[in-house]
Amino acid sequence: MFWYDHDLSGWGWFAMSASMILFWALIITAAVLLFRAVNRPHEHTAHTPAAPTPEHILGDRFARGEIDEDEYRRRLNALHAGSFTKP
Structure with missing residues (x-):
């Protein structure tokens, strides 16, 4: 062979x-x-949620019932009136 x-x-x-x-x-x-x-669990680094804006936090507090409508409107107007400067 x-x-x-x-x-x-x-x-x-x-x-x-x-x-x-x-x-x-x-x-x-x-x-x-x-x-x-x-x-492996998927990591979504490109779609990280942005930090909530002050208006969004205020809206969440109003939706949860922590503040009433008058206080919500007053604080929202204060936010839109301009930024406060430190002395």
Whole structure:
């Protein structure tokens, strides 16, 4: 069967065994990394919510009933009247 001396020497068997182990290690590593990438929770860094504006906070307080309509309108007018400067 091996008419032209195609028999593997000891180093040939070692190289073949080492390359087989390396091949399967690469396949398993790629599978684990792919599994982790797919199951990782998605981070939406581009869609981070902006800080709420003072009008939004005031509207939330009015919606929860913490302040009445008169106080809401008074504070809203104070916000729209201009910024206060520190002395």
